[in-house]
Amino acid sequence: MTSSPRWSQAVPLLAVLGSVVALGLGTSFAKQLFPQVGSLGTTALRVGFSALLLLLIWRPWRWTTTRADLKSLVRYGVALGCMNLMFYQSLRTIPFGIAVAIEFSGPLAVACFTSRQRIDYLWIALAIAGLGLLLPLGHDVATINPEGVGFALGAAVFWAAYILFGKRVGHLHAGHSVALGLTMAAITVVPFGIWHAGSALLQPHVLLIGLGVAAVSSAIPISLEMVALKRLTPGAFGVMASMEPAVAALMGVLVLDEQLTSLQWLAIVLVMCAAAGSAATAKPEAHRGPADEIVQ
Template identity: 85%
Template sequence: MTSSHRWAQAVPLLAVLGSVVALGIGTSFAKQLFPLVGSLGTTALRVGFSACWLLLIWRPWRWALSKADALSLVRYGMALGCMNLMFYQSLRTIPFGVAVAIEFSGPMAVAFFTSRQRIDYLWLAFAVVGLGLLLPLGHDIATLNPEGVMFGLGAAICWAAYILFGKKVGHLHAGHSVALGLTMAAITVVPFGVWHAGSALLKPEILLYGLGVAAVSSAIPISLEMVALQRLTPAAFGVMASMEPAVAALMGVLVLDEHLTGLQWLAILLVMSAAAGSAATAKPETHRGPADEIVQ
């Protein structure tokens, strides 16, 4: 095998890894805005500037849009916006890696409920045990903030809705649907940020920081994902993307000084195994569409 062939095989894997790492870095730095503009203000900056970046990159006005597709994009974008809103609300009180692991229950639920394969019961068992170790149940209620967990579960429900609504616009170009979907998401969440943070959002240093966070967590990941999706099957892409909870937990340790217990690391590993296994064995229609990872 020549070095050029090895490099060609490595490129899509490195692209997915780069996408997941960029998301983790972007979200970790976004959380540092919480003391300045709160989680709602941070969501407004992240989603608002992400929409601006993707509008500039994809220029979706180049494509025609039917009324039916426009309505589908409204639902798709609102689900995306609410998911971001709840995810950042969960980050106020629970660690980054834990929040991502809980949120992953949304796409996994969609995969499980749309499949009839026996192997999925194994992945379901992994996910249930993993979430059981994470959720504040019984005597362990003090280990995680219940409000943060509820927001994480709310984000998971919105992620599931986002996937289902996304199927309605799956025939559109990925850049077209994601750019317009994020624009609708921005319209949904920015008013909450303005209401909460007010004029603090207009400080030049805050705007510049938010612009950078949006670039790292949107423009870079979506570009890398497009490279990967051209060379990987949906199953392989899904398996690679299942690294996200571990990368998020690691970024939480390195950037946010968050520390997890051994059981929480085990839970994240179980959720990752469930996500990877589900992606590897699911039928093509149960996979998330291109660029779905940019939504966090």
């Protein structure tokens, strides 16, 4: 029995949608751990359990890792760990959707400034317009916390670094690089979580929630994206993934009761348009892969 062409076309789109929604849900539930273990403890749980899950799933010791690859994986993993630290720090004081939109400036900058296409100036302009509406630059600063914005921008910088370092391990199997990269990220961030939260991290209900967050925000999205990437072009995948800021904002409203102004929603739409346009016109090697979706 063969599947219908219409269903075959829908599967990759549903897979990307499921991945983005899972990421949003995982991060929304993770934020609810802040009162118990703080943002640093939450980051440690999320990244630590994600690393353990992906080590069990992919068993990267099956592949040979050269010394050069190991050095690249260390840089890649440290950037990933710092990106997560900065992102979760930003969530303490600014809404989820705004944090994701600001963080998107990192990969947008890499995509646009490594290209020489004139159309990229349009995507840069859209991104700048969106960020201009979000950042506290001359308008009502009370609408958004400057400290949270700073951490989100820091996450954007580390996301850009993560992409650039990731290109150096692009020849490795995705499971190999993601599992070892996350392990290095865990080594980077877990000490901060232990320093901040201490024995609170070992409470059974905290561990259980942390494990659930890791599964929903890492194992499930990566698995779904691998399904999608086998059936979609890199550009189409990038366009679909660009809905992440809107999904994050929606999850913030539904799960965290975060309210956004109309201007903030407009800013998120502008950033999404910039991301979708950049993905649609990017060269094949500039697309987001499975590893890129584990940032939140």
